[in-house]
Amino acid sequence: MPRTIIEKLWDSHVVDQQPSAPALLYIDLHLVHEVTSPQAFQGLRERGLKVRRPDLTIATADHSIPTTDRSLPIADEIAAKQLAQLEANCAEFGLRCLGVHSDWQGVVHVIGPELGLTQPGMTVVCGDSHTATHGAFGALAFGMGTSEVEHVLATQCLLQRESKTFQVRVDGRLKPGVSAKDIILALIAKIGVGGGTGSVLEYTGSAIRALDMEERMTVCNMSIEAGARAGLMAPDDTTFQYLRGRPHAPKGADWDAAVARWKELPTDEGAAYDRGVALDAGALEPMITYGTSPGMGVPITAPIPDPAQVTDAMARDSITKALKYMGLEGGKPLLGRPIDVVFIGSCTNGRISDLRAAASVLKGRKVNPRVRVLVVPGSQEVKRQAIAEGLPEIFRSSGCEWREPGCSMCIGMNPDQLTPGQYSVSTSNRNFEGRQGKGGRTFLASPLTAAASAITGVVTDVRTML
Amino acid sequence: MKPFSNFESRMAPLAINNIDTDQIIPARFLKTTTKQGLDRQLFCDWRYDAQGNPKPGFILNQPRAQGAQVLLAGDNFGCGSSREHAPWALTQFGFRAVVSTSFADIFKQNSLKNALLPIVVPPGVHAELFAAADDPEATVKVDLASQTLTTPGGRKVEFPIDSFSKRCLLEGVDELGYILQHEAQIAAYESGRVGSIDTLG
Numbered sequence: 001m002p003r004t005i006i007e008k009l010w011d012s013h014v015v016d017q018q019p020s021a022p023a024l025l026y027i028d029l030h031l032v033h034e035v036t037s038p039q040a041f042q043g044l045r046e047r048g049l050k051v052r053r054p055d056l057t058i059a060t061a062d063h064s065i066p067t068t069d070r071s072l073p074i075a076d077e078i079a080a081k082q083l084a085q086l087e088a089n090c091a092e093f094g095l096r097c098l099g100v101h102s103d104w105q106g107v108v109h110v111i112g113p114e115l116g117l118t119q120p121g122m123t124v125v126c127g128d129s130h131t132a133t134h135g136a137f138g139a140l141a142f143g144m145g146t147s148e149v150e151h152v153l154a155t156q157c158l159l160q161r162e163s164k165t166f167q168v169r170v171d172g173r174l175k176p177g178v179s180a181k182d183i184i185l186a187l188i189a190k191i192g193v194g195g196g197t198g199s200v201l202e203y204t205g206s207a208i209r210a211l212d213m214e215e216r217m218t219v220c221n222m223s224i225e226a227g228a229r230a231g232l233m234a235p236d237d238t239t240f241q242y243l244r245g246r247p248h249a250p251k252g253a254d255w256d257a258a259v260a261r262w263k264e265l266p267t268d269e270g271a272a273y274d275r276g277v278a279l280d281a282g283a284l285e286p287m288i289t290y291g292t293s294p295g296m297g298v299p300i301t302a303p304i305p306d307p308a309q310v311t312d313a314m315a316r317d318s319i320t321k322a323l324k325y326m327g328l329e330g331g332k333p334l335l336g337r338p339i340d341v342v343f344i345g346s347c348t349n350g351r352i353s354d355l356r357a358a359a360s361v362l363k364g365r366k367v368n369p370r371v372r373v374l375v376v377p378g379s380q381e382v383k384r385q386a387i388a389e390g391l392p393e394i395f396r397s398s399g400c401e402w403r404e405p406g407c408s409m410c411i412g413m414n415p416d417q418l419t420p421g422q423y424s425v426s427t428s429n430r431n432f433e434g435r436q437g438k439g440g441r442t443f444l445a446s447p448l449t450a451a452a453s454a455i456t457g458v459v460t461d462v463r464t465m466l
Numbered sequence: 467m468k469p470f471s472n473f474e475s476r477m478a479p480l481a482i483n484n485i486d487t488d489q490i491i492p493a494r495f496l497k498t499t500t501k502q503g504l505d506r507q508l509f510c511d512w513r514y515d516a517q518g519n520p521k522p523g524f525i526l527n528q529p530r531a532q533g534a535q536v537l538l539a540g541d542n543f544g545c546g547s548s549r550e551h552a553p554w555a556l557t558q559f560g561f562r563a564v565v566s567t568s569f570a571d572i573f574k575q576n577s578l579k580n581a582l583l584p585i586v587v588p589p590g591v592h593a594e595l596f597a598a599a600d601d602p603e604a605t606v607k608v609d610l611a612s613q614t615l616t617t618p619g620g621r622k623v624e625f626p627i628d629s630f631s632k633r634c635l636l637e638g639v640d641e642l643g644y645i646l647q648h649e650a651q652i653a654a655y656e657s658g659r660v661g662s663i664d665t666l667g
Contacts, residue, residue: 015655016648021630024648026655036549038499047642052652064497078497085499129548129572145550145576147641155645157652161628193484194542194568227545229571293484293545314540318483411493420516432488432546434511 002268005234006165006200009140009265013123015157022159028122029134030152031108032059032095034086035413036127040150041089049154051093056156058117059090060098062107064413067376067403070101079414093153106379106405109133109347113217114381116246120235120262125152130347130429132223135232136216137239138265140200142230163229164274166199170207172282177463179357180215181349181427181446183207183279184222185287189297191277196228199275202267203233207281213242214353221348222429225294234266286462288334289431289444291322296431298334300449300461306330325433326441327421334443334459341424342373342454343436344400344447346410349427350378352385354447358427359394361451361465367399368457374416375400376408400454412437425453470581470635473562474607475535478525479599485539486546487573491555493547504551505558526559530602535562538595542566543584544573553580563608565615567592578631579641583608585615585625594619610636 003011016024030053037059044051051057064079074080083100090097098104104111109130112118120138125131127149134141148158170183188195201223203216211219216233223231240259243249250258285299296319298304307323307330310316323330328337344350344358355377367373375395377383383405386392392402409416410428412435418424420439427450428435431442443459452462495507513524520527537556543566544552553576556564563583574584585608587595594617598604604618610632614622634641 016651020633021644022628024645024651026652026659035496039501039550042500043642063493076497082497082499127548129546143548143572145548145553145572145579147550147576147579151642151645154642155648155652156656157645157648159630159641159645193545194570197542197568197571224546224572227542227570293486295484314481314483317481318540321482413493413496430486430488430546432486434492435488438492438494438511 002271004165004202004267004271004273005138005232005265006140006163006202009121009123010162012121013140022161024157025123025160027125027152027156027158028056029112029117029124030057031112031124031126031131032057032149033063033108033126033128034061034082035063036146037089037149038082038085039146040127040153041093043150044093044153051095051153052156054094057153058096058098059086060102060105060108060111061086061100063407063411065100065406066414067406067408067416070404076414103380106381107347107350107407109217109221110350110378110382113137113213114246114379116243116249119243119249119258120239121265125158129224130221132228132231133217133221133347135220135223135230136213138232138235138262140230140232143224164199166196166201166228167273167276168201168203169205169276169278170203170281171205171278172207172280173210174207174281174284177448177466178284178286179446179448180211180218182284182287183281184219185289185294185297185444186284187279188222188226188295189287190279191226193225193293193295194227196223196226199228201226201228201231202273203231208233209236212353213238214351217351218348222294225429235262286446286449288449288459289442290326290328290334291319292325292431292433293322294429294431294444296322297444300335300459301333303331303333304328335461337459338423338457339371339425339443339453339459340422341418342371342450343376343409343424343426343428344450345374345376345378345408346428347378347407348429349447350376350382352382354427355382355386355391356389358447358451359391361448361462362398362400362455363394365398365455367454369399371454371457373400373454374403374409376403377405379405409436411435412440425450425459467581467638467640469638470583470610472607472609473535474605476530476533476603476605477536477538477595477599478531478534479538479596480525481540481596483540484542484545487544487549487552488546490544490552491549496549496551501554504555508555508559533560535560536606536608537561537564538599539564539566542568542570545570548572548576550576550580553577553582557582565592565595578635581635583610583635587615587623587625591617591623
């Protein structure tokens with residue numbers, strides 16, 4: 001029977017399946033970070049267990065790490081303790097740790113791919129909901145809680161129920177100024193933040209095939225924001241070209257054998273999905289969110305919804321509450337709305353191509369003096385590449401802060417935070433209340449939109465500046 | 467894990483859709499390296515003002531919520547981040563069940579591992595429960611063995627739960643202990659595996 005790539009990945013990782021229990025699924029790569037792992041290591045200690053496969057496990061420090069000079073001590077004592085705990089846990093259990101001072105430190109979903117750790121056909125997990133990023137390689141990649149981090153450390157397996165398959169078909173060609181971020185924001189606005197619950201999304205269609213790997217990661221990254229268990233794309237020549245020669249990618253004859261295996265992964269002709277939705281890439285505009293949920297997004301020129309027009313009472317209340325928090329009035333566009341901060345970075349948009357996109361707009365221009373702009377590379381490797389291309393000079397001379405790698409203002413666990421009432425245009429993935437700092441108000445958008453808005457100091461349609 | 471027993475409780479209603487785990491426990495509290503001491507951080511930014519004083523209008527600060535074991539919430543509860551700190555904080559406050567029309571997948575799995583029962587009810591029952599919760603003394607009964615929630619009006623409503631999770635909760639079975647019993651199968655699977663598995667070596 002023809003199968004989807006989702007079913008192929010599932011079938012090839014089932015270790016055991018009893019009728020009375022979920023399947024036992026084998027995990028090929030486990031990524032670990034400082035925030036969701038300490039209690040899991042403690043659990044192992046209490047049970048006297050070891051890490052089963054240290055060779056399939058790798059840790060880094062990203063969430064609570066400051067993005068200031070790494071040679072200085074970490075001022076936040078609780079964060080410093082958590083970061084030290086990660087290194088101590090990795091030393092005790094024999095895990096590789098790309099920690100605070102590593103040349104390969106970075107946001108966990110940036111470093112997996114750039115090191116060639118993430119490969120087609122794998123199952124990849126991490127105690128982080130944005131693990132779907134790795135699905136861009138044709139891997140089944142999903143986030144989990146700390147109990148499951150402990151399960152994988154101890155057994156390299158997870159108890160899992162098979163998800164529904166959900167095809168997201170995107171055909172057509174993106175117009176100038178419209179990017180991968182706009183595809184995923186448009187999808188979430190269309191199907192809603194619970195639209196993918198219980199499903200694994202497979203992104204297909206000519207617009208997806210045309211994306212490079214970093215753009216594909218941006219799309220897969222936010223699958224969780226549609227509620228999906230995971231999101232992925234079939235591997236193709238773009239995937240193989242990206243991977244070839246990376247530190248952990250197969251070499252020589254192993255490479256050829258791997259590519260032959262990976263070519264078997266794409267969904268078979270005639271395979272059926274449980275659900276499906278289609279988007280026309282050519283009809284998309286730059287997207288921006290106005291509310292406190294990633295599904296509250298509109299094309300940047302469109303008015304934001306008027307709660308008075310919403311019939312369902314609880315949905316109306318949710319929009320009213322969101323607009324009140326955001327200090328916005330329904331029925332008007334966001335264009336021209338003054339902003340205080342621009343954040344360019346995160347596991348969604350902190351890769352070299354994102355920085356290049358932002359720099360292409362900022363080059364030769366000045367940031368509005370009342371706007372603070374943070375540019376945070378996703379990893380040490382992204383930072384090195386940016387330096388090699390002269391990007392920090394462009395950012396600095398236009399008035400941006402060029403910082404050290406980490407999650408930074410995407411999650412506000414380090415000092416990079418909005419103050420109450422501030423507005424940001426952010427290339428990150430969540431606009432939840434207080435996500436970027438208590439009382440902060442977030443407009444999610446692409447790196448192009450963020451850079452354009454940094455220059456004008458107001459929410460701006462980048463197409464007017466191209 | 468202690469076996470999950472039946473209980474009767476008042477409800478703490480929170481009629482908001484898509485409550486994300488950043489609201490349940492804000493990220494700045496995730497720098498902890500233990501599971502303890504999270505109850506005061508539950509819904510912190512909705513519950514306390516800028517000076518750290520309880521906001522009287524928020525449900526968890528009202529007398530009716532003290533001792534309540536059921537949180538009644540809007541659709542798609544627990545979306546966003548995978549932080550297990552969310553069910554840890556909810557259970558440390560005293561909740562043993564959350565009732566909604568739907569739950570985010572990761573939150574649901576995290577809850578089941580912490581003896582917090584995610585109870586899915588149809589929209590009609592959901593609306594009926596919110597209406598009944600206008601009376602702060604109204605109670606519901608939760609019976610996991612029969613998978614029923616009894617409404618304040620006395621109507622028994624069945625709720626879904628997979629048989630494995632139900633058994634784990636009722637018998638206090640620890641999932642890791644269960645997986646560890648499969649050592650032979652895991653070893654057999656690993657020995658038959660080729661390719662990508664060793665590329666980290």
